[in-house]
Amino acid sequence: MVAVRTKVKEETLDPQDWDAMRALGHQMVDEMMDYIATLRERPVWQPLPDEAKDHLREPVPHEALGAEQAYEDFKQYVLPYPMGNIHPRFWGWVMGGGTPMGMLADMLAAGFNPNMGGGEHAGKYVEEQVLNWFKSIMGFPPEASGLLVTGGSMANLVGLAVARTTKGKFDTRKEGMQNGHAKMVLYASAETHSSVQKAVELMGFGSEALRKIPVNDAYEIDLAALEKAIAADKAAGYHPFCVVGNAGTVNTGAFDDLAALEKITRREDMWFHVDGAFGALAILSPDITPRLDAMQRADSVAFDLHKWMYVPFEAGCVLVRNEEAHRRAFSLTPEYLKHADRGVAGGSSWFSDYGIQLTRGFRALKVWMSIKEHGLDKYGRMIQQNIEQAQYLAELVKASPDLELLAPVPLNIVNYRFTAPGKSDVELNAINTEILFRLQEHGIAVPTSTMLHGKYAIRVAITNHRSRREDFDLLVDQTLRFGREITAG
C-alpha cells in the first residue's frame, strides 16, 4: 500500500442542491412545452430590442450567478427573439423546426453524453441502428457504411473525400494534390448547393476544378453539356473523377436526371455522389420514389435529418456504398486511440474512422427516439403533406392575377412574386424585396428570397410539420396586401 493519503475538500460542478436543479428542470420542461404549443399565437420573428443586445454584450461573469439566474437570463433575453424556424409560418432557406420529443431526446443525449467517436457502449449500437435504418430507406445494402454528421455540408464533404481517395490514381492522402498529377476535376450543375464548392475548395482541388454545368428550363443539369465537358477535360489531360447529382436543388427543388448521371459515371469510371440534403428523404413519399430510383445505386448520398425529418439541429447523414472505401478515406489510428479487443476501447469499428470528427455527440438518439415515437410511415405522410402544400400554394399563386409563379414546383419549393402592370423587372425586384421585409417584420411569415433569371423571387421552402393550408392562404393574402400598399404608395 502506498503511504500518501490526504484529505482535501474538493469541488464539483454538480449541483449542491439536487432538488432545486430538478425543480428548475421541471420548470424548463413546462415553459418550453408552453412555448412550443403556443407558437402560432406569436409573431414568427421580431427584432431584438437594444436592452437585449446590451445584455448580450456584457463581459464574462467571474462570480457565480446560479442556475436559476442563468435560466432567467435565457427567458428574458433569448427566448423572445427566435430565428422563427420552429413557427408554423417559417419557410425560409430549407430548415426543420424540431419537435418536443427531439428536444427531450437532446436532453437525454447531453445527460448520458457518450463520446460517439468510438468504443464499446450502447450509443455506438444506437447510431449503427439508425444508420442501418437509413440504408434500408435509401435502398443501400446492409454492408454499406454511413455516418451521422452535423449536416449537409459535412455529408457532402465526406462523400467527396471518399470519392477522391477511391478514384484518385495515386495515394491522395499521402501525396495530396501537390505532386503534379493530372488535375482532378468534378462536375455538378450550376444549381448545386454552395456547400459542394466549399468542400472542393477546402479539399484543395480549387473551385476551378468544380465544373459548373448549366441547367435546362426545369433547373436540371444539362446532360449534353455535361458529356461535352467531360470529354473536353479528358482531351485536355485532366482526370474527371466525380459527378454530383442533385436530389432537390435548393433554389427550386429540382431533381437532376439521376439515372442518366449514373450511366455516365459508370461508363467513365467516376464516383457518383448525390446531394439529397432535403430531397433524398422524399423517397418516403410514393409520388417521388420513382424519381429517386437511381439514387439507390449512387456511390454516396448526403442528406439531412434536421430538415425533412424535422429533428432539432444538428443531424445530417452520409451513406457510402463501399464501406472499405469509406474507411480508407479517413481511418487514422495513433497509439492513444488504439482500438482494443476488450473493455471500453473495444468495438469492431469506430465512427472516427469514417469522418473528420474524433469526438462526436449523441445526435443519433433524437433520430432513434423520434422514429420510434411516430413510426417511419408518418414521416412519409408528413413529407407528402409538405409537397401537397407546395402544390396548394402554387395553385393559389396561379389563381391570382397579381402573382406570378417564377419556377416549376417539382417538390416543396415555391418561387413567386407580386406583379403590377407596366413595372419592369428592376422595379418588381424592389417591390418584392420590400414585401418580403414586411412579411418578416410584421411577424406574419418568413419566406426568404432568391434570384431566378434576374427576377427576385419570394421563395417558400416547406419542410415544416406545423404548417397548415390556412397558413399559405394568409401568406398569399398578406403578399397581395403589402404589394398593393407598396405599389399604391
Next chain:
Amino acid sequence: MVAVRTKVKEETLDPQDWDAMRALGHQMVDEMMDYIATLRERPVWQPLPDEAKDHLREPVPHEALGAEQAYEDFKQYVLPYPMGNIHPRFWGWVMGGGTPMGMLADMLAAGFNPNMGGGEHAGKYVEEQVLNWFKSIMGFPPEASGLLVTGGSMANLVGLAVARTTKGKFDTRKEGMQNGHAKMVLYASAETHSSVQKAVELMGFGSEALRKIPVNDAYEIDLAALEKAIAADKAAGYHPFCVVGNAGTVNTGAFDDLAALEKITRREDMWFHVDGAFGALAILSPDITPRLDAMQRADSVAFDLHKWMYVPFEAGCVLVRNEEAHRRAFSLTPEYLKHADRGVAGGSSWFSDYGIQLTRGFRALKVWMSIKEHGLDKYGRMIQQNIEQAQYLAELVKASPDLELLAPVPLNIVNYRFTAPGKSDVELNAINTEILFRLQEHGIAVPTSTMLHGKYAIRVAITNHRSRREDFDLLVDQTLRFGREITAG
C-alpha cells in the same frame, strides 16, 4: 382575393396530448438527475448483454410506438450501458463529462432550435458573446474572430484552412493545390494530435507535407530540428507556411515552447497555430498561465469546451486573430443565402462565413448558461483541482515500488505502469494491458493506454469535475491488486 380554399385535415409531429408529453419530460428530468447523482454507486463501464444488442439491431419501425415507449427503450437498452465518461473514475483519452445544467441547456437549445448559420436573432448574439468571452480569456483582441465548432478536430481544420488562404502565394481557394505551385509544407511535433494530420490530408496537402519534428525528453518539440527542417525545405524550393504548436499534448500533456515557435514563425512569415484542445483552458490556472503567454499572440488557437470546460458534447472553439483572414478563407454567399439589410436574413456577420457548416446548432447556449451558473473563476479552480489531482496520482505512483511513472506530468496526464522484478518490457506490456482491461471490466476505473518509448502506459487524463483524491487512491490500490494477481498467476 384568391378563390382557392380547401379544408384538409393536416397532421403534425407535435403531441396530441401536451400534458402527457409534459409529464414524460418531468419523468426524464427526474430520472436523469437520479442517474447523474448516483453515478459513483455504479460501475464506470459494463459490456452490453446480447439482449440489448439484439434490440439495437431491429429493423426500422413503420408504426408509431409512442413517446413513452421510445423512452422506455432508452432506459432499458441504452442508459445502463454508458461509455463511462460521466463517471468520477473515468480518465480515458481526454474527455469531459458534462453537467446537469449542460444537459438542461441542451434541451433548451433543441427546443428553441435556431439555425446558427446566420441571420438576426438572439442566438447569434449569444454565440458572439461566448466568443468574446473566450477572446478575453485567451488574450485575443476584441476585433479577433472565432467560431464554435464540433470539437478540436474541426477547430484545427478551420485554423489550418485560414493559414492556407492567408499564407498561400496564390489564390488557394480558386486554384487549389493542383496548379504546380511550390509545395506548401507545415510543421508540428511528432506528439501532435492525429486531427492535424487528418486536416492536412483532407485539405489536399498530403500527409507528406506535414513535417513531424522529433521531441525532447519532455515530449516538447525539438526546436533545433524544426529550424533545420524549415531551412532544408526552403533550400529545396518548398513553401513553409505554418507551424502548429501544442498547448498540452495528448500523450503526456506537454507544452511546446510556444514563445520560441512564435519567434520562428514571425521571422519566417509563417502562420502560428496552437492546438490547445484541452491545454489552452489551463490558462485559467495561475500555475499554467505563464506557459501560455505566447499562445495569446498566435494567429489561431483551437480548444475544446467539452473537455476542460466540462460541457456536454459537442463544443469546440477556434479563435483567429485576423477576422478578415478568417472570413476570406470560408465566405461564400450564393443568392439564396444573401444577407439582407433588414428582417431575419439581416445581421452584419454570418457564422457560416467563418467555417464549414452552413446549418449550425445552438451549442453556444450550454456554454453561456454554464459560465453564468458557476462564474469563470470556478472553472479556474476546477482545472487547478484536476492538475493537483494529477500531481497527487504521480506522487502515489512514485511512492510505490511496484509502480513506475513513465513520463513527466506537466499538466493533467499521468502515464504509469505496474512493474515486477526481472520482467522485460514486452512482458510488462502484456501485464499492464491485462491490468487495464480488468480495471475497466470490473467497472472500477477507465484509464486508457498509450505507448511511450516502447513501454505500454496506463494513461490517466484528468478532465473530470467529479473525481476526488480517493478515486486515485482506489485506482492505485486496484492497479497493484490486479498486477500482483496477474504476476502471481
